[in-house]
Amino acid sequence: MSKLLREVIIGVEKAAKGIYRMTVASAHISSNAVPGQFVNIKCCDGTQALLRRPVSICSVDRAEGKFDLYFQVKGTGTEMLARKKSGEFLDIIGPLGNGFDLDIAHRRIAVVGGGIGIFPLLFLLNESKAVVKRSYLGFRSSEQILLLEEFRQRSTSLETATEDGSFGTKGFVTDLLERDILSEEFDMIYACGPYPMLRKVSEIAEKHGIRCQVSMEQRMGCGFGACLTCACKTYADDGTSHYVRVCSDGPVFNSKEVVFE
Amino acid sequence: MRETDLSVDICGVKLKNPVIAASGTFGFGREHACYVDLNKIGGISVKGLTLRPREGNKPPRVAETPAGMLNSVGLQNPGVRHFIENEIPFLRQYSTAIIANIAGNTIEEYCEMAEILSDADIDAIELNVSCPNVKAGCVAFGNTTEGISEITSQVRKYCRKPLIVKLTPNVTSISDIAAAAEAAGADAISLINTLLGMAIDIETRRPILANNTGGLSGPAVKPVAVRMVYEVSRTVKIPVIGMGGIFTGSDAVEFLIAGASAVMVGTANLVYPDACIKVCEGIEQYMKRHGFSRVADITGSLILNT
Ligand SMILES: Cc1cc2nc3c(=O)[nH]c(=O)nc-3n(C[C@H](O)[C@H](O)[C@H](O)COP(=O)(O)OP(=O)(O)OC[C@H]3O[C@@H](n4cnc5c(N)ncnc54)[C@H](O)[C@@H]3O)c2cc1C
Ligand SMILES: Cc1cc2nc3c(=O)[nH]c(=O)nc-3n(C[C@H](O)[C@H](O)[C@H](O)COP(=O)(O)O)c2cc1C
Ligand code: FES
Numbered sequence: 001m002s003k004l005l006r007e008v009i010i011g012v013e014k015a016a017k018g019i020y021r022m023t024v025a026s027a028h029i030s031s032n033a034v035p036g037q038f039v040n041i042k043c044c045d046g047t048q049a050l051l052r053r054p055v056s057i058c059s060v061d062r063a064e065g066k067f068d069l070y071f072q073v074k075g076t077g078t079e080m081l082a083r084k085k086s087g088e089f090l091d092i093i094g095p096l097g098n099g100f101d102l103d104i105a106h107r108r109i110a111v112v113g114g115g116i117g118i119f120p121l122l123f124l125l126n127e128s129k130a131v132v133k134r135s136y137l138g139f140r141s142s143e144q145i146l147l148l149e150e151f152r153q154r155s156t157s158l159e160t161a162t163e164d165g166s167f168g169t170k171g172f173v174t175d176l177l178e179r180d181i182l183s184e185e186f187d188m189i190y191a192c193g194p195y196p197m198l199r200k201v202s203e204i205a206e207k208h209g210i211r212c213q214v215s216m217e218q219r220m221g222c223g224f225g226a227c228l229t230c231a232c233k234t235y236a237d238d239g240t241s242h243y244v245r246v247c248s249d250g251p252v253f254n255s256k257e258v259v260f261e
Numbered sequence: 262m263r264e265t266d267l268s269v270d271i272c273g274v275k276l277k278n279p280v281i282a283a284s285g286t287f288g289f290g291r292e293h294a295c296y297v298d299l300n301k302i303g304g305i306s307v308k309g310l311t312l313r314p315r316e317g318n319k320p321p322r323v324a325e326t327p328a329g330m331l332n333s334v335g336l337q338n339p340g341v342r343h344f345i346e347n348e349i350p351f352l353r354q355y356s357t358a359i360i361a362n363i364a365g366n367t368i369e370e371y372c373e374m375a376e377i378l379s380d381a382d383i384d385a386i387e388l389n390v391s392c393p394n395v396k397a398g399c400v401a402f403g404n405t406t407e408g409i410s411e412i413t414s415q416v417r418k419y420c421r422k423p424l425i426v427k428l429t430p431n432v433t434s435i436s437d438i439a440a441a442a443e444a445a446g447a448d449a450i451s452l453i454n455t456l457l458g459m460a461i462d463i464e465t466r467r468p469i470l471a472n473n474t475g476g477l478s479g480p481a482v483k484p485v486a487v488r489m490v491y492e493v494s495r496t497v498k499i500p501v502i503g504m505g506g507i508f509t510g511s512d513a514v515e516f517l518i519a520g521a522s523a524v525m526v527g528t529a530n531l532v533y534p535d536a537c538i539k540v541c542e543g544i545e546q547y548m549k550r551h552g553f554s555r556v557a558d559i560t561g562s563l564i565l566n567t
Contacts, residue, residue: 050328050528221323221531224534227334228337230323
């Protein structure tokens with residue numbers, strides 16, 4: 001269950017161009033979080049960056065009672081976060097949202113991540129009991145690449161694509177998935193990344209009849225289900241479509257449920 | 262030392278303290294119940310209800326702005342009947358007042374909802390008059406004195422609960438609007454609803470909200486809200502419930518001094534789920550510090566500069 005927490009920051013360090021890693025001491029998050037969940041952070045006291053910022057949980061250390069976040073500096077909130085120092089308190093709510101379905105029946109899995117969407121997938125690979133885990137990561141260019149070694153250690157195979165061809169295959173990560181989709185016989189595809197990537201992954205999964213879960217992103221007011229600002233359109237069982245909340249009904253959805261508009 | 266009594270009576274509705282959760286920022290209380298004891302909150306104005314379920318607007322529905330936020334949720338809600346069947350029983354487990362906030366496209370819809378809710382186990386009805394009147398060229402009911410008179414007097418005929426009329430600040434003279442609502446039978450006034458605003462992403466040159474415009478709330482609107490509460494409370498005799506950017510006990514006390522008998526906390530609930538309780542504690546500390554034994558003694562205690 002999610003809680004209002006005031007936790008101590010263990011460290012903040014630069015991980016790649018414009019991307020930071022933050023390690024936070026939290027027995028509650030490390031022992032309760034599941035892959036795909038996030039924390040909602042008040043980046044500073046007062047009225048600057050008034051709303052909380054959602055950031056995915058990237059890994060947990062249950063023995064030591066701590067967890068890692070990775071965030072890209074985009075605006076005021078993440079800028080303030082990057083300036084935090086070890087020993088300072090972090091005002092968070094979490095763990096929030098529903099995680100990925102890690103049913104052991106999924107023996108052969110594909111993990112597809114794009115940009116800042118790769119972070120929850122590392123946690124997923126850590127926890128997944130699948131026999132074959134193929135990771136496909138996409139980045140805009142080589143400067144944004146990080147955590148490759150961590151992904152490699154936790155996957156059967158790892159391939160990367162960059163849009164400008166500065167590292168790995170030139171093009172989109174979804175091209176790599178499409179290339180392998182027939183030969184690999186995946187039981188499940190997990191995806192997190194930009195909207196167009198998620199739509200494409202969903203199409204590929206649908207076409208080949210493979211189960212697929214996507215982690216959606218949306219601007220959030222509260223992050224815990226109260227304000228209805230984080231809408232995502234999904235299909236109900238009767239075929240009608242309705243808005244549900246990304247924060248508390250998601251952020252992970254079965255790709256078949258999501259109405260990609 | 263005298264006891265500090267936080268209770269207030271708003272047009273016959275007894276609240277254990279003057280802090281009410283504002284409509285649309287507290288759902289039906291379920292989510293906040295994970296973080297706070299709802300028994301400690303004076304009242305809850307539930308998510309704006311419509312006669313039939315409503316889907317709401319396309320996302321993005323929220324944009325952060327300096328010291329505030331814009332929202333364009335578009336009244337997504339499961340409808341008044343679902344509320345009565347599924348949400349009232351949940352809320353009634355707690356000792357907190359239930360205020361049903363209602364919105365409609367036509368006066369008939371408002372009246373029908375008021376009639377249905379008058380037989381339900383709620384404490385008061387709050388009329389959200391910021392909605393466009395479909396029959397009158399989509400000008401919001403609350404934007405003109407004629408509009409507010411008509412909707413208030415019509416709903417009054419069907420409403421057998423205390424009737425709170427919630428004013429929109431997007432008007433020229435808020436006190437004229439408030440006076441019209443009082444004359445047409447309102448039992449109390451609450452204000453302010455959100456201020457219409459817009460935020461633009463300069464890279465794409467598109468508004469951030471899919472709906473283009475949305476309602477501004479949060480600390481940014483507080484001075485406007487305090488001024489409006491001041492003006493309205495000097496104009497009407499019925500109780501005034503003040504809101505707009507209240508995050509702390511001090512913010513709330515400002516509204517009470519300006520003339521409010523109770524306050525509502527909105528946006529703060531999204532950032533700090535325990536905001537209502539913190540605001541209440543802050544009011545209590547202020548009362549102790551200044552020797553106020555009753556909240557009503559603070560109401561309208563403003564000393565104007567001459
Ligand atoms: C469930 C979820 C998990 C996320 N996980 C991560 C992560 O692990 N690492 C990471 O770097 N980023 C993550 N993001 C994106 C991150 O929340 C935004 O980059 C961040 O909120 C930007 O804040 P800012 O103040 O720096 O930017 P600003 O542009 O100044 O923010 C202004 C407002 O827009 C919102 N906003 C802006 N961009 C986004 C966005 N892409 N998604 C949602 N809200 C946005 C902000 O929250 C804020 O309310 C996640 C988003 C969601 C919804
Ligand atoms: C996300 C959100 C949804 C809202 N929904 C409603 C609503 O359904 N009905 C209503 O009368 N007011 C609604 N409001 C307005 C608030 O109740 C309140 O009047 C306004 O936000 C000002 O108070 P604040 O600055 O404390 O938030 C909403 C506000 C927000 C932020
Ligand atoms: S962000 Fe408030 S309901 Fe999802």
